[in-house]
Amino acid sequence: MAAKFSNIAQRLRNIIDVLGQGHDENEMQCIFPQGQTTPERILSNPWYDKGFCEPNQYKAAIDRCKGGYDSCDLFINIFSDRAKIERDYISELEKWSATSIKEISQTKEFGTNKKAWIDAIRASKEIANTHSDIVQRLQENVIDKMANFKKENYGKSILHVKKIKEFERDFEQVQKSWIKLLDKINRAKKEYQDAHRQFKKAETAEKIIESDRGAEEEQKTKVKLSVGTYKKECEALKNKYQQFIEEMKNSRPNYENSMKEVLDRTHTFERKRLAQFKALFTALDQSLVIDKDTHLKEMSDAFKKAINSHDIEKDIQWWNSHFGSDTNTAWPSFEELKD
Known part of the structure; x- marks a missing residue:
């Protein structure tokens, strides 16, 4: 974990150098990522690593x-x-x-x-x-x-x-x-x-x-x-x-x-x-x-x-009987003129 933070800090320092901005080591600490495994000493914790019986440590x-x-x-x-x-x-x-x-x-x-x-x-x-x-x-x-x-x-x-x-x-x-x-x-x-x-x-x-x-x-x-x-x-x-x-x-x-x-x-x-x-x-x-x-x-x-x-043939047959070859076609026939 320490090596990981060190690498991150080094990369950040390189970026800062490129931008021409000067920050010291202490300022770098505040931008360390605080993930699930971040050590307690780095997190914001005023009570960490102090004796519990000291004044106000009960807080x-x-x-x-x-x-x-x-x-x-x-x-x-x-x-x-x-x-x-x-x-x-x-x-x-x-x-x-x-x-x-x-x-x-x-x-x-x-x-x-x-x-x-x-x-x-x-x-x-x-x-x-x-x-x-x-x-x-x-x-x-x-x-x-x-x-x-x-x-x-x-x-x-x-x-x-x-x-x-x-x-x-x-x-x-x-x-x-x-x-x-x-x-x-x-x-x-x-x-x-x-x-x-x-x-x-x-x-x-x-x-x-x-x-x-x-x-x-x-x-x-x-x-x-x-x-x-x-x-x-x-x-x-x-x-x-x-x-x-x-x-x-x-x-x-x-x-x-x-x-x-x-x-x-x-x-x-x-x-x-x-x-x-x-x-x-x-x-x-x-x-x-x-x-x-x-x-x-x-x-x-x-x-x-x-x-x-679902019945494919039934649907084909239904369509055929209503719109297809099974319908009654009105074939033309000779018709006399009606008065």
């Missing part, structure tokens, strides 16, 4: 739930379009049948050929019944079932899907105290590291003034006191920082378990959706299978009946 799970809701909608729309194709086909087939029979009726055809032709048109229209059944199965066994599943599992309030909002609130509640602790750790870290930098500067100043032969003892004493003050402050802030780290370590197991508990509930929610999709894919297959459709046999029987009724 990846929320986003998955929202994506599931959207996929249910898409599923319904796609197969509603599929059913519409069937309905349109049925409608067009009926129009074609009516128009064809009318046109055949207006020709000079007659006898068994005309009847067989019209019967064949009527028989071929019977396939509409098969497609009507397909529409019914698609609607009842696929589309309606997904619509019911969505209604039962993705019930909405005015603003949001209730179940997804429930997950989001639970994640936020679990992270609330954890984020406060992380804020304390970050502040303590900054305070400690700032103080440590000041302490290092004070030590450097002390070394400089100690090496300065012209420095007064009072100056040296002040610098030493300053170093001592910074050292004490640094140690106090270090202890505070370490205490928060220890508090975090002690809180971590309970926090992780709580996050995992909510996450597992989103997994269960997603499993249910995926199971529904799998079941409906099977239902879709069964809805479109027509090898056991009774209408096909009826249509075939109607075709056979139409074909069997």
Whole structure:
């Protein structure tokens, strides 16, 4: 896959060079094709490859739930379009049948050929019944079932899907105290590291003034006191920082378990959706299978009946008796002038 992207990028660079446009490597990334097998790291995904327990990383799970809701909608729309194709086909087939029979009726055809032709048109229209059944199965066994599943599992309030909002609130509640602790750790870290930098500067100043032969003892004493003050402050802030780290370590197991508990509930929610999709894919297959459709046999029987009724010699004889050699020809005979 990497080699494929590399080749695509190289071709694009060649095109850009020909056009005289300059783009750097990072700009090329945004025009990589995003296909079914595109790696997650290339797709637009701000949560990819980060620790789930980090602040706001739970939004990846929320986003998955929202994506599931959207996929249910898409599923319904796609197969509603599929059913519409069937309905349109049925409608067009009926129009074609009516128009064809009318046109055949207006020709000079007659006898068994005309009847067989019209019967064949009527028989071929019977396939509409098969497609009507397909529409019914698609609607009842696929589309309606997904619509019911969505209604039962993705019930909405005015603003949001209730179940997804429930997950989001639970994640936020679990992270609330954890984020406060992380804020304390970050502040303590900054305070400690700032103080440590000041302490290092004070030590450097002390070394400089100690090496300065012209420095007064009072100056040296002040610098030493300053170093001592910074050292004490640094140690106090270090202890505070370490205490928060220890508090975090002690809180971590309970926090992780709580996050995992909510996450597992989103997994269960997603499993249910995926199971529904799998079941409906099977239902879709069964809805479109027509090898056991009774209408096909009826249509075939109607075709056979139409074909069997076709009698070439009968049509020739009928025509011959009405227009051909079997008709009574009015031969001319001598006639006197009548007064």
